Amino acid sequence: MKKFFYLLIVGAVSVYGYFWFVRGIDLFKGEQVGIDLPVYVYADRPAVKTGGYWLRATPMPTPRSEVGAAAVDGRIYVIGGRDGYGRTISTVEVFDIFSNTWSKAAPLPEPLHHVAAASVEGKLYVIGGLKGFGNTPSNTLFIFDPVANSWRRGESLPAALGAASAAVLDGVIHVFGGRNALGSLGVYYVYDPLRNNWVTGQDMISVRDSLVVELIGDKFYVAGGQAGNSLDALATLDVFDTRLNEWDVLEPMSTRRGDAGSAGIKEEMYVMGGQAGTAASDQVEIYDPTRHNWRIAAPLPTPLHGFGCVTLNGRVFVIGGGKRVGWSVTDLNLVFIPE
Numbered sequence: 209m210k211k212f213f214y215l216l217i218v219g220a221v222s223v224y225g226y227f228w229f230v231r232g233i234d235l236f237k238g239e240q241v242g243i244d245l246p247v248y249v250y251a252d253r254p255a256v257k258t259g260g261y262w263l264r265a266t267p268m269p270t271p272r273s274e275v276g277a278a279a280v281d282g283r284i285y286v287i288g289g290r291d292g293y294g295r296t297i298s299t300v301e302v303f304d305i306f307s308n309t310w311s312k313a314a315p316l317p318e319p320l321h322h323v324a325a326a327s328v329e330g331k332l333y334v335i336g337g338l339k340g341f342g343n344t345p346s347n348t349l350f351i352f353d354p355v356a357n358s359w360r361r362g363e364s365l366p367a368a369l370g371a372a373s374a375a376v377l378d379g380v381i382h383v384f385g386g387r388n389a390l391g392s393l394g395v396y397y398v399y400d401p402l403r404n405n406w407v408t409g410q411d412m413i414s415v416r417d418s419l420v421v422e423l424i425g426d427k428f429y430v431a432g433g434q435a436g437n438s439l440d441a442l443a444t445l446d447v448f449d450t451r452l453n454e455w456d457v458l459e460p461m462s463t464r465r466g467d468a469g470s471a472g473i474k475e476e477m478y479v480m481g482g483q484a485g486t487a488a489s490d491q492v493e494i495y496d497p498t499r500h501n502w503r504i505a506a507p508l509p510t511p512l513h514g515f516g517c518v519t520l521n522g523r524v525f526v527i528g529g530g531k532r533v534g535w536s537v538t539d540l541n542l543v544f545i546p547e
Contacts, residue, residue: 245509245540259494259505260546265525266308267539270299273530274467276323277516280332280354282306285313286516286527287334288320294535296321296340300352303527303541305520314357317350322418324374326381328401330354333362335383335399338370345370345388349399363404366397371417375428377450382409384430387417392435396448413446413455420470420517422477424497426450429458429477431495434466441466441484445495461502463491469517471524473546478505480526480544483513483533509542522546 245264268286275289284303291297298316303309320337327333332352339346347369349362365383372386372393381399385392394416396409412430419433419442428448434441443460461479468482468489477495481488488511493502508526515529515538524544530536 259492260544262506262509263543263545265303265305265541265543266310267541268303268528269301269310269312269539270297271537271539272297272299272528273514273535273537274321275514275516275528276325276334276337277518277525277527278325278327278332279518279520280327280352281330282520283354284516284518284520284525284527285325285332285352287325287332288316288323288337289514289528290321290535290537292535292537294341295319296338303525305523305525313352313354314359317359317361318346318348320346320348320370322371324372324383324386326374326376328376328379328381331401333374333381333399333401335374335381336365336369336372336386338387343370343387345386351401362401363399363406366406366408367395369393369395373419373421373430375421375423377423377426377428382421382428384421384428385412385416385419385433391415392417392433410448410453410455412448413457414442414444416442416444416466418466418468420468420479422470422472424472424475424477427497429495429497431461431470431477431479432465432468432482439485441482458495459501461493461495462504463489463493465489465491465513467513469515469526471517471519471544473519473522473524478524480517480524481508481512481515481529486533487511488513488531488533510540512538512540515540 272289276287296319298319300313323337324335345368347365369386392415394412416433441464443464465482471478490507492505512529516527526542
């Protein structure tokens with residue numbers, strides 16, 4: 209009898225934990241938790257915070273986290289991720305910033321989460337990613353044609369990886385870091401869409417996955433991430449000078465975090481949200497490459513990690529993600545408008 213009672217308690221706690229941490233639902237109150245936003249997000253006249261103000265756009269149809277995102281021809285593509293049941297999905301949804309509406313695109317050829325995404329010359333490139341509950345890394349390169357609404361395979365990555373970050377310089381895609389089955393990586397790969405081939409660049413100074421990267425001028429700024437798991441979150445900032453072909457170490461952020469988002473605005477790098485340890489973050493920090501320092505900006509309206517972050521038309525779109533570490537998901541579509 210005691211054994212049955214013990215199993216009953218464990219089962220009840222497990223069920224409640226699943227609905228709270230994964231689905232974001234409080235079973236006692238019968239309501240969704242964790243996505244309440246400040247009043248100013250809904251204001252008719254937005255309240256200006258430090259560095260700008262936040263608005264709430266039409267929510268994403270499929271709540272999810274650990275997504276990839278990139279803009280193609282004025283539309284934001286949110287790619288794959290994990291749904292509220294923890295399943296890896298192949299869903300691709302498209303947000304039109306002018307009509308504030310969503311539509312569906314052809315799904316990924318296979319379900320993936322933690323993909324890197326970039327766009328070049330009207331095409332969407334989805335690089336690597338992780339598969340399933342086992343986080344199996346992928347070496348795939350999927351290329352999407354929005355006109356034909358179809359996918360094709362490009363040249364495979366030199367090695368399987370997920371949770372990398374990508375940026376574009378002169379029509380060439382630069383991919384940094386990531387992880388494979390053994391842990392975090394310090395790799396740097398470069399893909400030329402015209403030649404459909406990969407070359408290996410100079411490894412990063414430190415291994416990391418779930419990092420962010422922004423191109424400012426002719427330099428790539430690589431910030432945060434994690435070396436193994438969220439308990440090993442990093443605050444480090446490294447820069448790669450494409451002219452000198454060398455890395456350098458810069459002043460770190462004030463907070464350690466991985467799985468964050470980033471934006472390049474007015475020749476500065478914004479790092480938003482993320483996670484460290486067992487908590488998601490709402491922290492926003494701005495790096496000024498001319499002064500070589502960080503400053504704190506107004507936080508995200510809610511702690512968030514694993515979201516899509518895209519800069520388009522001078523605005524930053526923060527889409528999806530989870531408020532709690534794990535498989536929590538949201539349908540959030542937040543817009544940051546700089547001052």
